[in-house]
Amino acid sequence: MLLQQLVNGLTLGAVYTLVALSFSLVMGLLAILNIAIGELFMLGGYLGFAVIAAHFPLAAALLIGMGGAALVALVIDKIGYEPLRQAPPITPLLSTIGFSIILQNVVTNVWGSDPLQLPSGLFDRRVHIGSVQIGVMQLVVIGVTVVLVASVALLIQKTAVGRALRAVSENREVARLLGVSADRITLFAFMLSGALAGAAGVLISLHYAAITPYIGVDTGLKAIAVMVIGGTTSVWGALIVGPLIGIAEVMTIAFGGSQMRDFVVYGLMIVTLLLRPQGLLGARSDSGQPV
Amino acid sequence: MSTYYAGLLADIGILVLGALSVYIILVTNQLSLGNAGFMAIGSYVASFLTAEQHWAVTPALIVAALTACVIGVIVGFPALRLKGIYLAIATLGFGEMVRSFFLVFTPMGGSGGYRGMPHVSLGYIWIWAAGILLLVTLLERSRLWLEMRAVHDDERAAGLVGINTTLTKVGAFGFGAAVAAIAGGLFAHHYIYIEPGNFDFQRSIDFVLAVILGGSTVGAGALVGAALLVLLPEWLRFLADWRLAAFGVMLILVLLTRPQGILDRPLLALLRLRRNRAA
Amino acid sequence: MTAMPPKAILRLDGVSKSFGGVRALRDVSIGVAQDRIVGVIGPNGAGKTTLFNVITGAHRPDAGDVTFANRPITRWPAYRIVRAGVARTFQNIRLFGSMTVWEHLIVSQRHGGSPLRKMLPGRFADREAWGRAEDALTFFGLEKYRTALARTLPYGIQRKVEMARALTAGPKLLLLDEPVAGMNRDEADDLRALLLRLSARGLSILLIEHDMAFVMNLCHELYVLDFGALIAAGPPSEIRTNPAVLDAYLGSETAC
Structure with missing residues (x-):
């Protein structure tokens, strides 16, 4: 039972990690909070749902979910961020709220406000490991997350695009002088961030075999907490903190305990901001306080 | 007046106060995404006093406001260490903390909600809304407000012309929290039922949206924004299911074309000039 | 030395x-x-x-x-x-972006009085402050810029505003x-x-x-x-x- 819950928590945590990474790509690079990421996550979930319901394979669902969310992220960058780059950082934050209102409304109109459910039997195959039953879907969620996080980490650390990303995040002007197109890199970061959120959406909706248009807000807020606690600029922070919070959440639901855990999570987030703004695993240099 | 419009007007009155609570803090360049938390505190304290202690509503509101003010100051001090987006995230966390606290706080109903408060009239709500709006409008012409704006424009330079920036910023949090608490108290005694879900992130966002739409540099903007936020979805009824999307589009358009919101100081000055000329 | x-x-x-x-x-x-x-x-x-x-x-x-x-x-x-x-000006002028020249001359004033008094609107609050700001305007020849946004003025005028702001602090x-x-x-x-x-x-x-x-x-x-x-x-x-x-x-x- 305990092990069972541990796996459930790990699955949920994997999703938090992905969404947190999605937040931190934009936050670490541009120091803005893209609130619409919660809705991109939700949109990805619905797209993946629709693809699966049409009897396409999981890989197709993932691709469509990621691609769809990335495309919307492109629109958000072009309309909601780029024209407002000179404005104070809260202005683009507000425009992303506008996008999240639109996305929620559109999804509600297309798919309805009631929860959608996948027909049972589609993904309930389980593997038995000793006394523990693990859903195949859970293994897929965790596996896909590990692959995605590793790819992002590799991309940022090892490739030319990653170097350009880091250059822009340190100093836009210098990056421009070095011949890096800051606009194009920003767009790339937005779309990659959208794709990650979309993937997370596909995974969570298939894990629960159900989805509602309101799933984005709660998960989004939790993911912001994961990002902050793990460190806004650290890929590895989210990888550790996400599962921890996922497990804590599942454990308290399964074994009593209560909403008090949210209290603790957000409290921890605030303490992190105050005492260690670079996050648990963030490097000292990015103090996370642009003046 | 039909009960339908009375309901809308009550919502506007409460939202005016919520928007003002964000505006007051924003004047010192601090964005709070957690004012629903202060609203919740005001709501529960006032409800406890009227429903359990049988106080009259007005003193209950005042005590609720003072309680929230103290908590606002307590929140304001750590907030000094944070700026911009990081401060916004921290206040967001505060709002969620308060909400999850009331979810488990069973003496006041926990997740089951709480009832038993007396009902207040529409007029009573608007006495408070208009009163606080008037107060803020008067304060806007004071030296205190100039000091707050100086902190907003250039915090370091403000300190170097003799303004106590710490006191100013923390004070703004206290004042804003008190106003949010009054909004909460009125909300509780208008709907005569509250639950933690009433005070979620969405509520905090509504306050911010009203300020941004209406005008983030003048208090009167809160009134315009609150009215728009409540009435626009009604006026957009012909769009049926798409009215929220239309609202989102309008919000983005306003941000792109008029980031300071519909009302601002030059526009107000112009209106005043016209009126004086006409007179 | x-x-x-x-x-x-x-x-x-x-x-x-x-x-x-x-x-x-x-x-x-x-x-x-x-x-x-x-x-x-x-x-x-x-x-x-x-x-x-x-x-x-x-x-x-x-x-x-x-x-x-x-x-x-x-x-x-x-x-x-x-x-x-002790009042000062800055090497690269630091005026308040949202304020008029007049507001700069009021905001810097610190001459005691109860904290309540500075909450009063406009000229009711502090006739002396009003008068001192008026004096500073005249002293620096800034009368015609009274209601202009200080940051939009020519460089030399901005220097004067900054100095006037420092002086109204009563240093x-x-x-x-x-x-x-x-x-x-x-x-x-x-x-x-x-x-x-x-x-x-x-x-x-x-x-x-x-x-x-x-x-x-x-x-x-x-x-x-x-x-x-x-x-x-x-x-x-x-x-x-x-x-x-x-x-x-x-x-x-x-x-x-």
């Missing part, structure tokens, strides 16, 4: 300040006497602005003491130092960071006359300036900084011929 004037309103004793490995100020001691105009000169990066930042509480010194009007102000927050009577000592920068000869002459008028009214002035002719003609006393250390002090006539100064500074730029 450190000929401390007897009736110093401002004294720095052995002040040092480092940023990372850079020692911006090393054991600097200076004094400003009542009613005097004192200049601080030195090449770029000599630590002049750091000196101002330490005096006004924007930076805390690593060592040394700052005394103003016989009170130790070394660890005071910036706003208390202003209230004690006993005024710190000016390169007040002549960007001014033509006529404007500089006007400024010189203005500073002399202020000084005659009993205001002490400490200024950083690169314009040698301006400094030599105006200041009663000069301090010369180089690489964060004081290398000379005395009246302009002495400084002009001081070999160390010529070597470090004057010689390299102009044979003035």
Whole structure:
């Protein structure tokens, strides 16, 4: 039972990690909070749902979910961020709220406000490991997350695009002088961030075999907490903190305990901001306080 | 007046106060995404006093406001260490903390909600809304407000012309929290039922949206924004299911074309000039 | 070398300040006497602005003491130092973006009164404050810019607004960071006359300036900084011929 819950928590945590990474790509690079990421996550979930319901394979669902969310992220960058780059950082934050209102409304109109459910039997195959039953879907969620996080980490650390990303995040002007197109890199970061959120959406909706248009807000807020606690600029922070919070959440639901855990999570987030703004695993240099 | 419009007007009155609570803090360049938390505190304290202690509503509101003010100051001090987006995230966390606290706080109903408060009239709500709006409008012409704006424009330079920036910023949090608490108290005694879900992130966002739409540099903007936020979805009824999307589009358009919101100081000055000329 | 004037309103004793490995100020001691105009000169990066930042509480010194009007102000927050009577302008003008010229002259005023009074709207609050702002407008010839947004005005006017803002704070000592920068000869002459008028009214002035002719003609006393250390002090006539100064500074730029 305990092990069972541990796996459930790990699955949920994997999703938090992905969404947190999605937040931190934009936050670490541009120091803005893209609130619409919660809705991109939700949109990805619905797209993946629709693809699966049409009897396409999981890989197709993932691709469509990621691609769809990335495309919307492109629109958000072009309309909601780029024209407002000179404005104070809260202005683009507000425009992303506008996008999240639109996305929620559109999804509600297309798919309805009631929860959608996948027909049972589609993904309930389980593997038995000793006394523990693990859903195949859970293994897929965790596996896909590990692959995605590793790819992002590799991309940022090892490739030319990653170097350009880091250059822009340190100093836009210098990056421009070095011949890096800051606009194009920003767009790339937005779309990659959208794709990650979309993937997370596909995974969570298939894990629960159900989805509602309101799933984005709660998960989004939790993911912001994961990002902050793990460190806004650290890929590895989210990888550790996400599962921890996922497990804590599942454990308290399964074994009593209560909403008090949210209290603790957000409290921890605030303490992190105050005492260690670079996050648990963030490097000292990015103090996370642009003046 | 039909009960339908009375309901809308009550919502506007409460939202005016919520928007003002964000505006007051924003004047010192601090964005709070957690004012629903202060609203919740005001709501529960006032409800406890009227429903359990049988106080009259007005003193209950005042005590609720003072309680929230103290908590606002307590929140304001750590907030000094944070700026911009990081401060916004921290206040967001505060709002969620308060909400999850009331979810488990069973003496006041926990997740089951709480009832038993007396009902207040529409007029009573608007006495408070208009009163606080008037107060803020008067304060806007004071030296205190100039000091707050100086902190907003250039915090370091403000300190170097003799303004106590710490006191100013923390004070703004206290004042804003008190106003949010009054909004909460009125909300509780208008709907005569509250639950933690009433005070979620969405509520905090509504306050911010009203300020941004209406005008983030003048208090009167809160009134315009609150009215728009409540009435626009009604006026957009012909769009049926798409009215929220239309609202989102309008919000983005306003941000792109008029980031300071519909009302601002030059526009107000112009209106005043016209009126004086006409007179 | 450190000929401390007897009736110093401002004294720095052995002040040092480092940023990372850079020692911006090393054991600097200076004094400003009542009613005097004192200049601080030195090449770029000599630590002049750091000196101002330490005096006004924007930076805390690593060592040394700052005394103003016989009170130790070394660890005071910036706003208390202003209230004690030290006002300043900035090298790159820092006006408040949302405020009109008039508002700049009101916001800086600190003349006691209960905190409640500053919550009162407009002119009801403080007739004296209103009057002082009016005086400052006239003194600087800014009447026609009263309702203009200060940041939108020409550079020379912005300098005046900044100085007027500093003066309405009611200082006993005024710190000016390169007040002549960007001014033509006529404007500089006007400024010189203005500073002399202020000084005659009993205001002490400490200024950083690169314009040698301006400094030599105006200041009663000069301090010369180089690489964060004081290398000379005395009246302009002495400084002009001081070999160390010529070597470090004057010689390299102009044979003035």
